[in-house]
Amino acid sequence: MAEANEKAMIELRDYQKKAIDDVFEYICNKNGNPVVIAPTGSGKSILIAEIIRRSLKWWPGTRILMLTHQKELIEQDMDKLKKIAPELDMGVYSASLKSKDASHDVTFASIQSICKNKDDKFNVVLVDECHLINNNESGNYRSYLGMLNCRVIGFTATPYRLGQGMIVGDDTIFDHYIETIGILDMQKRGYLSRLSSKTTATTLDVNGVGKLSGEFKQGELDRKVNTLDTNEAVVEELSRYITNEGIKHMIVFCTSVDHAYSIKSLLNEKDIPTVCVEGAMDKATREKAIEEFTSGKAVCATNVNVLSIGFDYPEIDCVVMLRPTLSTALYVQQAGRGLRIAPNKERCLLLDFAENVKRHGPIGMLSAIPKGKTKGGEGVPPMKTCPECLELLLASASVCPTCGHVFPKHKKEFRLFLGDVNGDEETAHIVENWTWMTKTSKKGFLMWIVTYKTQVITSDEGESMVKEYLVIDDNASYFARKKAFERMKELSLVAKLDYNQFIREDKSIDFESWGKAIAKSEMPAALVTIKDGDFTRITATFSNEEIQTGMRQEFEENELMEQTKRRITGDIE
DSSP: OHHHHHHHHOOOOHHHHHHHHHHHHHHHHOSSOEEEEOOTTSOHHHHHHHHHHHHHHHSTTOOEEEEESOHHHHHHHHHHHHHHOTTSOEEEEEGGGTEEOOOSSEEEEEHHHHTTOOSOOOSEEEEETGGGSOSSSOHHHHHHHHHHOOEEEEEESOOEETTTEESBSTTSSBOEEEEOOOHHHHHHHTSBOEEEEEOOSOOOOOTTOOEETTEEOHHHHHHHHOOHHHHHHHHHHHHHHHHHHTOOOEEEEOSSHHHHHHHHHHHHHTTOOEEEOOTTSOHHHHHHHHHHHHHTSOSEEEESSTTTSSOOOTTOOEEEEOSOOSOHHHHHHHHGGGOBOOTTOOEEEEEETTOHHHHHOOGGGSOSSOSSOOOTTTTOOOEEEOTTTOBEEETTOSBOTTTOOBOOOOOOOOOSOOOOTTOOOOEEEEEEEEEEEEEEOTTSOEEEEEEEEEEEOSSSOOEEEEEEEEEOOTTSOHHHHHHHHHHHHHHHHHHTOOGGGGBOTTSOBOHHHHHHHHHTSOOOSEEEEEEETTEEEEEEEEOHHHHHHTOOTTSOOOHHHHHHHHHHHTOOO
């Protein structure tokens, strides 16, 4: 009966069940340390509670340490666990909370306090906000966990660290990802609120601000951003949104404590009740300020970073970014404060004066596990603004989801000849003939050599020979084979040849047969090349049909195009 009651305490969602099963499958069969990626609102506390429960049930006598870096998070994590699993034996080890008790089954501790404890040993360590662990062999986390020599399970919404990249790797504590669910999926299921990002009239200028360890220098950033004129313009805009959008709970992220108090003062002058929450506040003062905000007595709460992690108040209906950051993790944490659902809350407005959305991309498009090292600004999709409602959208959007504005289709004209970004002159060729032959490179790799006999039409060079080299050997690098594949795909389109027939059932590619088939099909009508060091690189390839009809919409028409058409059709003046 007791066991049935325990199970009834937590009703797990499908992705939570899978994540928990994946954790235990990994720690039972592998030697490494997994990290659970749990976005805001995905139920991280429930995951932690169930992992602790199962661990104590399956391995009686197990001693579990729940680690974090802030006393506020210790209290918050412990309070949540008490509500979810009140039967667990729990204690606190934190000097700031005036308790150093590690005698319980589960110990909640700050890393700053527990790292000095050399006596108590633990079997399993759970680390909340584990992206804060330095990837380098330094810091309290690394030295303490190294001393314990036990299994570690990390939890974070953002598995990357500014200036260091992903927190999973050869030189890190963690070596395996366990995904739960993505933000977009949660929004579609109704578990999270939609974020609506607007383009603001005021933009914070970061030109000339230096960088340190991958982030803007704090002092320089504050001096640049925190000015009276800028603050007044920002507050004027915020007051309009509060009035026009009916904002009731606005959280504002600033560059410094002084900046946070300045914005608070200006908002209060406009009769908008505002509190400021900062790290130096004592517990009572901070709790009073937060209570004023959550009760509705204050419409706005300004802060620097205090409310970016662990502050979960679902009623927040507007997030304001006045702190430009190169940290994707910080951007996600701050934006995430507005993702919680609440009654009568259709969406959360994101006012990004700092241009963080443009810098990092829409929060729902950020991969839980980005490719390569994730540093701010890399791989950001292009954005545009809806002219009707100022919604910030992907450049590819055809209709604004907020107001329904339909973006006109821009018909681009046809052009053969493009100016290179480096200023190097491109050369346009009319192709008269081509040959394909296989050859073995000096490194022993099989390759196609394609030779184009051409007439140069952008200079007086006349006849020319253009060669390209396509590595088709299975033992060659992935990038070389990928380049060959993409190039041969392009030539297949010109030749009206279905390249899928040359992809085998095991996904390998029959490059040799493919090249022979292209060689017997329609050859390109024209090429554009550019000098690349000692080599000539082909930058564009055109079929006869594309030349004559202007089918290639990504190019603009010019005199060279007309000249090329006349040459190909024989209509030369």
